[in-house]
Amino acid sequence: MNCELCGFNDKKFFEVDIEGSKMVVCTECAKSGKVIKELSDESAPVIKSEREVSFVTDYEKVLSSAAAGKHITVAEIADKLKESPSTLDKIFSGKILPSEELSRKLEKLLDIKLFESITYKQKTKAKDANLTIGDVVEIKHKQR
Numbered sequence: 001m002n003c004e005l006c007g008f009n010d011k012k013f014f015e016v017d018i019e020g021s022k023m024v025v026c027t028e029c030a031k032s033g034k035v036i037k038e039l040s041d042e043s044a045p046v047i048k049s050e051r052e053v054s055f056v057t058d059y060e061k062v063l064s065s066a067a068a069g070k071h072i073t074v075a076e077i078a079d080k081l082k083e084s085p086s087t088l089d090k091i092f093s094g095k096i097l098p099s100e101e102l103s104r105k106l107e108k109l110l111d112i113k114l115f116e117s118i119t120y121k122q123k124t125k126a127k128d129a130n131l132t133i134g135d136v137v138e139i140k141h142k143q144r
Contacts, residue, residue: 005029005133013039055103056116060094066110067092081105 002009003026005018010026018025018033026033056062067077074092078085083102090096096104103114 003029005032015039054116055097056114058094059097059114060092060115062112063092063106066112070110072110077106080109100144127135 001011004023005025006029008026008028010028012027013024014027014030015036016023016025016030016033016036017036022036023029023033024039067074074088075085077083078088079098081088083100087096091098091102098114107114
């Protein structure tokens with residue numbers, strides 16, 4: 001398990017109230033708030049990390065320009081991928097997001113990237129008792 005504040009994988013965790021938010025944190029981060037209780041290994045919640053990818057900004061524009069560059073219509077793409085033309089029209093107009101499976105097919109067919117990685121850069125933690133999440137973590141979006 002990792003600390004919800006700094007991401008450190010500690011042996012001992014605490015449920016803590018930090019500025020009105022209940023969090024599960026490591027021993028060091030527990031100093032930043034009011035300790036509610038110490039958690040044993042059995043009572044500690046399992047924190048699953050989310051997949052760190054997301055759709056590129058303006059994915060519909062990326063799709064449209066790639067299709068135009070290859071001189072292929074949405075109907076032709078639908079036929080090649082065995083997908084509904086109306087579904088692809090909605091995706092190309094930005095009304096709906098494609099499934100991951102369909103996105104991968106579109107990436108391969110049009111030779112494009114529809115996903116971008118999100119990286120988390122951890123800042124050096126200060127020894128201040130009034131830390132906020134913004135003091136500890138900086139979220140950066142990687143460009144394509």
